[in-house]
Amino acid sequence: MVAAELIAGSVFAGHQIERRLGSGGMGTVYLAKHPTLPMRVALKVVGAGRDDPEYIALFRREAQLAAGLDHPNIVDVKDFGEEDGALWMSMRYVPGGDAAALVGTGRSGVEASRAVHIVTEAAKALDYAHEHHVVHRDVKPANIFVAPGDAGADRVLVGDFGIARRTDPAATQIDTGVRTFTAPYAPPEQRSGGRVDRRADVYALGVTCYELLTGRLPDAVLADRERLPAGVGAVLAKAMAGDPDERYGTCGELAAALADAVRAESARAEQKRRFGTRGRVAAGAALALALVGAALAWSLRADAGSRASTEPTGAAGVSPRCYFTTEVPTGDGYHVVLPTTNDGGRRCILSYVDSHPGGPGTPRATPIEGVRALQDALRRCYQRELADSDGDYSTATGLAVLYVQDLHGLDRDGVFGPQTSGAMRWPRYRDAGGEFESCVPIGPA
Structure with a gap:
């Protein structure tokens, strides 16, 4: 049986371990060198509960679902298997960290334009997954990876489909009984064990956006004190509606509404600046x-x-x-x-x-x-x-x-x-x- 913690320099399933990246309910993730290709990968190894058939079923399903999704904004699965009784999965390594790390660097969130870009790119990935009958069910900043991209724009990828679920009628569902999700981002129907569809991801993306913009989660107390512009607040309120029918129908609709609201607020701020601040003497x-x-x-x-x-x-x-x-x-x-x-x-x-x-x-x-x-x-x-x-x-x-x-x-x-x-x-x-x-x-x- 594999050790509880892999150390730097050790080899597991042919992968040379460099360092530990993080851990969660579905296992521990390491940065490792691929056995045969000149590349580094994120290697997920089932940790706690690895002998539990329910967790094993969830892990296998994540690998199969993620491997079936081919989109530039989704972390692709390279390979998966079993080694010394432990399940593992290698995925594209995304340097730069996740959106949760971005939120943690400032007290008031990230710049609005950057938040819009991250949400828009994540929405592309989620809508693609929905079109292929897959609901993520655990959208949160920690599962949205942000890497330096071309021309300074962030490259955004969605990963960790550990509790994703197929929604097409022909799919055979395996209900393991495991209720794994991150409560602040889960909509009411998911927390109560009810049926979820793509609108659950819309809700979670709305919470994620709120956190990106403010640096905090939208609990009832903070929401009353938050100073979000009215237009942006209205967009997020719709995304996080308790009734799924009152939310946006797709993540792309949420992202577009958010972009419009932020543009409108920027225009108002610019107009206020022009009429309310001193200009600077031009070179001419x-x-x-x-x-x-x-x-x-x-x-x-x-x-x-x-x-x-x-x-x-x-x-x-x-x-x-x-x-x-x-x-x-x-x-x-x-x-x-x-x-x-x-x-x-x-x-x-x-x-x-x-x-x-x-x-x-x-x-x-x-x-x-x-x-x-x-x-x-x-x-x-x-x-x-x-x-x-x-x-x-x-x-x-x-x-x-x-x-x-x-x-x-x-x-x-x-x-x-x-x-x-x-x-x-x-x-x-x-x-x-x-x-x-x-x-x-x-x-x-």
Whole structure:
């Protein structure tokens, strides 16, 4: 009879043992050299219960079921047999460890995009097994192996079909009476000894995904405290529904819904970042500033093309800094309508007080033409929907300017200043008739 523990350097069934990888209810797994091929394999040897006919039946069935599944995301069986009264099975060795090890490296799980990739690849393997009438029945991070792949993407393989079960009507089932499963990942019907189908694996994959994203199992207490985004939480709640009929029909459906939810959350986060954080000054900011200076210099010379109004001044001495506009040629037969400033181009605030220098209760005699030009650019060139009436600078226009600043990687140079002006794509018009033609960056004549 084989020893309870194989030691490094020993030979078992022709395999030279290198080290112990792990153990579970269905045996101990070793890293070993294949007897004849230049490769290393994961060698599973039945440990505790090896003299129990029920465990022996389960082990043989695992080898037969796994050997019949040929899929790039399933750990393939190389060989199996019996040695000194002990059953063994050699499988592809997957360097890099399993998903359980990934969860253990951080307190809050793995990055969402990586979790989606792992779940998606595992779903491919499980759906393939289901199509071949095999339900895994023990899906968990420890049975999902993650190895370095091409171009940095994880290579994901599902293994350990130790308690898998055939579901096709023609299959002859051997009910050994052994109820081996990992309780936190098993659906209610499996824990109660009821009939299971592919939706049991959907449930377990949902629990696995929850653990990948949060670093914890979804028990009732933690679930109430967890801060998963609403869309992601809804996907996992459906996957882990107590009633199998309320779950996703396939693991692939779960993976697709998860990917959509994570993408939607990422889009919301990006939008929040753009409108709620300071942008960084782009490498081309200096060039943009130079273009603004050139455009402003042109505006000082282009008196005939300039539409200027007398600068109003209120009792408090507040003066609008963006009050003038000028037509700047950008090519033969084309021009842009560009806001200019009365403070040397330092910045333009465009606030309500600027628009109403006498105070909020003072009627405004003339619109701020610079605001009109700005709003026209935001609508035409950046497809921003603005609720502001022309010439009024309020929340909608302000948020749209922040969008442009973050889009171009600009610092917040006032609400609207020379760096932003230099980066903006102002609408271009035909000289004859003023028809809108295209959106181009501003520049000197």
